[in-house]
Amino acid sequence: MSTRWNRKDLLGLRELSAEEINFILETTDAFKQVGAREIKKVPALRGKTLVNFFVEPSTRTRTSFELAAFRLSADVINISATTSSLTKGETLKDTARNLEALHADILVLRHSSAGAPQFLGNRLKASVINAGDGAHEHPTQALLDLYTIREKRGKIAGLHVVIIGDILFSRVARSNIFGLVKLGARVTLVGPSTLVPREFEKLGVEVSHKIDNVLPNADVVNLLRIQHERQRKEYFPGLGEYTRLFGLTKERAKLLKPDCLIMHPGPINRGVEIDSEVADGLQSVILDQVTNGLAVRMAVLYLCGGIATT
Amino acid sequence: MSAIIIRNGRVIDPANKRDEIVDLLIIDGKIASLSQLSEFNSQPEEIDANNLIVAPGLIDMHVHLREPGFGHKETIESGARAAAAGGFTTIVCMPNTSPVADTPSTIAWIKERAAAAACVNVLPASAISKNISGEELGPIGSLAQAGVVAITDDGHCIQNNELMRRAVEYARMVGVPVLDHCQDYNLVGNGVVHEGYWSTLLGLPGWPAAGEEAIVMRNILLAELCDHQIHCQHVSTAGSVRLLREARARGVKITGEVCPHHIALTDEAIQNFNTNYKMNPPLRAQADVDALLEGIADGTLSILASDHAPHADFEKEVEFDAAPFGIIGLETELGLFLDLLVHKQRKIDIARLIEMYTVEPARLLKINAGTLSIGAPADVTLIDPDLEWTVKIDEFESASRNSPFDGWKLRGRAVRTIVGGKTVWKL
Numbered sequence: 001m002s003t004r005w006n007r008k009d010l011l012g013l014r015e016l017s018a019e020e021i022n023f024i025l026e027t028t029d030a031f032k033q034v035g036a037r038e039i040k041k042v043p044a045l046r047g048k049t050l051v052n053f054f055v056e057p058s059t060r061t062r063t064s065f066e067l068a069a070f071r072l073s074a075d076v077i078n079i080s081a082t083t084s085s086l087t088k089g090e091t092l093k094d095t096a097r098n099l100e101a102l103h104a105d106i107l108v109l110r111h112s113s114a115g116a117p118q119f120l121g122n123r124l125k126a127s128v129i130n131a132g133d134g135a136h137e138h139p140t141q142a143l144l145d146l147y148t149i150r151e152k153r154g155k156i157a158g159l160h161v162v163i164i165g166d167i168l169f170s171r172v173a174r175s176n177i178f179g180l181v182k183l184g185a186r187v188t189l190v191g192p193s194t195l196v197p198r199e200f201e202k203l204g205v206e207v208s209h210k211i212d213n214v215l216p217n218a219d220v221v222n223l224l225r226i227q228h229e230r231q232r233k234e235y236f237p238g239l240g241e242y243t244r245l246f247g248l249t250k251e252r253a254k255l256l257k258p259d260c261l262i263m264h265p266g267p268i269n270r271g272v273e274i275d276s277e278v279a280d281g282l283q284s285v286i287l288d289q290v291t292n293g294l295a296v297r298m299a300v301l302y303l304c305g306g307i308a309t310t
Numbered sequence: 311m312s313a314i315i316i317r318n319g320r321v322i323d324p325a326n327k328r329d330e331i332v333d334l335l336i337i338d339g340k341i342a343s344l345s346q347l348s349e350f351n352s353q354p355e356e357i358d359a360n361n362l363i364v365a366p367g368l369i370d371m372h373v374h375l376r377e378p379g380f381g382h383k384e385t386i387e388s389g390a391r392a393a394a395a396g397g398f399t400t401i402v403c404m405p406n407t408s409p410v411a412d413t414p415s416t417i418a419w420i421k422e423r424a425a426a427a428a429c430v431n432v433l434p435a436s437a438i439s440k441n442i443s444g445e446e447l448g449p450i451g452s453l454a455q456a457g458v459v460a461i462t463d464d465g466h467c468i469q470n471n472e473l474m475r476r477a478v479e480y481a482r483m484v485g486v487p488v489l490d491h492c493q494d495y496n497l498v499g500n501g502v503v504h505e506g507y508w509s510t511l512l513g514l515p516g517w518p519a520a521g522e523e524a525i526v527m528r529n530i531l532l533a534e535l536c537d538h539q540i541h542c543q544h545v546s547t548a549g550s551v552r553l554l555r556e557a558r559a560r561g562v563k564i565t566g567e568v569c570p571h572h573i574a575l576t577d578e579a580i581q582n583f584n585t586n587y588k589m590n591p592p593l594r595a596q597a598d599v600d601a602l603l604e605g606i607a608d609g610t611l612s613i614l615a616s617d618h619a620p621h622a623d624f625e626k627e628v629e630f631d632a633a634p635f636g637i638i639g640l641e642t643e644l645g646l647f648l649d650l651l652v653h654k655q656r657k658i659d660i661a662r663l664i665e666m667y668t669v670e671p672a673r674l675l676k677i678n679a680g681t682l683s684i685g686a687p688a689d690v691t692l693i694d695p696d697l698e699w700t701v702k703i704d705e706f707e708s709a710s711r712n713s714p715f716d717g718w719k720l721r722g723r724a725v726r727t728i729v730g731g732k733t734v735w736k737l
Contacts, residue, residue: 134513
């Protein structure tokens with residue numbers, strides 16, 4: 001096993017070094033080829049048991065992890081909050097320990113509580129992969145975003161990456177900020193001042209509330225899905241106003257440099273944070289992100305799964 | 311007649327402005343004049359207090375004993391033992407029990423239980439509102455007659471300013487102070503950690519300083535309007551200190567209390583999601599710590615307390631969001647304050663520290679405690695101000711273990727606790 005990766009868990013990007021992040025991206029190159037083959041399988045995790053424990057529901061990320069695990073020949077079980085004994089009052093810790101007693105090797109966890117993956121990672125011998133914990137981190141999403149930028153633009157350092165949307169409540173934004181800053185990108189956050197407070201500048205990024213000023217010198221625009229549940233109504237007045245002030249409309253898209261990438265973690269709200277045509281346009285790499293996501297997750301499962309068992 | 315003589319200690323009795331090396335005589339559970347020693351034929355019990363401080367028994371006016379209803383976290387009996395082990399002879403217990411302590415019968419239950427099982431003096435506080443729901447006044451008059459020393463909705467905070475105003479006016483009539491856990495529910499929302507750099511970094515919902523300051527301000531206005539004593543519990547922010555300082559300079563009847571964790575730690579401690587750093591109000595930023603230290607030094611913050619909040623292991627060993635707020639504190643507070651305030655930061659001298667744990671709370675609560683006056687109950691705490699010790703939570707008397715201070719090396723500790731002339735704990 002390479003000495004360049006020695007963590008059994010992937011909890012977030014904040015604690016990783018630039019070298020470790022780059023190592024994951026390099027490992028991803030190898031796994032990306034698997035998807036292009038006719039027989040999309042390698043035996044890397046054969047005989048290993050992977051549990052997708054999604055306490056917070058998800059279809060896309062879970063499917064992506066599930067497929068990644070199948071392609072690595074692992075055995076996969078899916079557990080959600082509603083079908084687990086969490087509904088019977090069992091604690092997260094006990095549920096996870098029970099899974100470990102069944103010799104689960106890798107636990108992919110999505111949870112609404114920040115720190116839940118770390119909580120389990122500290123207590124289990126199994127690998128814990130963070131598939132999203134509250135508003136804290138979503139490391140595989142940021143890794144696939146970094147991979148996509150690197151693939152399309154050849155590098156990350158020196159690029160100007162603009163992240164637009166609800167930053168305050170976004171784990172995608174945080175993981176991206178940590179990864180991009182570590183790898184030398186210049187990052188600007190754009191959104192309503194209630195959702196993009198100035199405090200973020202202490203993380204080494206710029207903050208702007210005027211999207212039209214920022215778009216012309218962006219190399220990458222990463223749009224976050226904007227949600228408008230009850231809790232957010234105190235943060236901004238509605239989707240219509242959001243689109244007017246921050247939406248990547250057809251008109252705004254004309255401000256972009258021709259080689260600027262348009263990214264989105266999905267699912268997209270056509271007509272809200274991004275116009276329908278723009279989402280399907282030439283600069284959009286949204287679907288590449290999905291393909292890359294699968295390869296990144298294979299790399300992560302391979303690397304962490306290898307450590308847990310040695 | 312029984313007699314005990316404590317020899318050669320440094321007697322610090324701020325109520326009587328004493329600070330001298332002298333013997334202290336206790337006869338039949340009360341402080342006696344040394345001249346009464348001659349009345350004795352037999353030898354009094356001798357306690358050697360060489361190099362020790364002999365202080366009036368310390369008072370902690372913010373303790374959760376969890377009974378009735380939550381005995382798996384702590385009981386009146388175990389909490390009292392923890393108090394004794396921390397050097398405290400009198401504690402005030404908070405009413406957020408089950409049932410809530412909002413009726414004379416629950417208060418009577420607590421007092422009976424304390425009389426039967428507690429080795430220190432336990433003084434109950436009752437709720438302000440019925441069931442601590444913040445909607446209707448509790449039977450404050452009857453509760454005062456039942457012997458409560460204060461009223462508080464601690465754990466919660468009355469949001470309806472009109473209701474709080476009427477409660478304060480009513481409390482004035484029966485002469486009990488009002489204690490308040492200052493939290494504006496709307497500003498705070500579901501905040502779990504201080505709103506600042508660390509909450510932004512970690513994506514945890516923030517608890518803004520303004521959420522405490524808004525209610526501190528409310529309480530200052532009401533203390534003035536109603537001309538009655540309001541006490542702000544566990545003050546944690548620089549803004550709160552500023553508000554209290556200004557109000558007290560004008561003579562408003564408002565006081566503030568500090569808990570040791572708010573000066574021993576900052577919000578940086580939360581980054582590993584260890585729930586022993588989760589409390590309400592939360593750990594704050596260094597600027598807030600500095601302001602609290604200044605507030606203690608200039609007398610703006612005049613009372614020290616622990617907010618001893620026991621929780622069982624299985625309750626705290628969960629995801630950060632899901633964990634209850636609070637840590638235990640009775641057995642570490644004196645050591646932490648001696649070490650940080652007196653020795654390291656040198657913000658106050660030891661006499662003032664003792665004053666903040668005796669005269670100040672006794673005056674606020676109007677209780678006969680906190681002095682070594684002749685005839686006073688012989689509640690005495692012996693302190694070794696220079697003893698170096700390591701906190702070992704597994705050896706604590708408390709039934710719970712939720713403390714972030716395990717392994718901390720502190721300088722200064724209580725070494726003997728005497729209640730009514732009887733040694734209830736010694737090191």
